[in-house]
Amino acid sequence: MARKLSNRLTVPVGAAAVALAVIVIGALAFWRPYLTTPRDVVTATPSLQGLFQRNVVRVRHGEQACIAPVPFETGTARAQILVNAPRGAEPLVVSASAPGYRASGRVSRYPPGADVPVQVRLTPPAQDRPNGRLCVRNAGRHAVDLVGTAEPRSQSPAVTTLDGKDAGMDAALTLLEARPASLGSRLGSVLGHAAALTGGAFGTWLLWLVGVACVLLVVAGLPLALWSALRDDEAGAASDRRRAAP
8 A cells, every 4th residue: 555655656756857857947048048148237327318209419519418416326336328429429528526535437349329328438426326417528520419318207306508508408328337248247246236226125145034034935846746746646545546446
């Protein structure tokens, strides 16, 4: 009797083991690119690119467009704007400023065309500076357009001005860290930001525990559920055979 019971349990256990192996291999194959591929690390997006509406602010020779308020974190080392330069690249001078912080950079080589992402390197601040300003001055001969939006759904607290006057739209601005990095190498930082969003209600260590628990539940829960279902089916089939026996 014990041997028959053991044989009947072998099928659910084997099926659960196969399911666990498939889940683990599939998860590794699916998530590995997301965890290991280096990508630009965004520190802030003070103003957004529109989802359905596109607007531009024309910056002529000597004019300056500014975006404020802009938060400069200690990791901020690049600023990215969207530029239209149909006649070719025009030199742009980008300056970042905040109380106790000044940085500037210049870019003169970028592809001509529409909605070209142009990046300028900046010296990172020694401390986080939440109320800063980023300005783009056209040092070339021909006008360039900064691309953004005026659609309400993409409006942000940051306001774009042209030579001190409201531009009537928000020029898209993204602040980045110095180098791309993979998500796997930044798990601690990501959880730290998530903990900060809770206002201190949850510490980083607690989010680590929750994350590990979720992974274990996904990896172990499905095979256990399959094993339990197969075991119940086997038990039901055995009960039916006993009732059908003369």
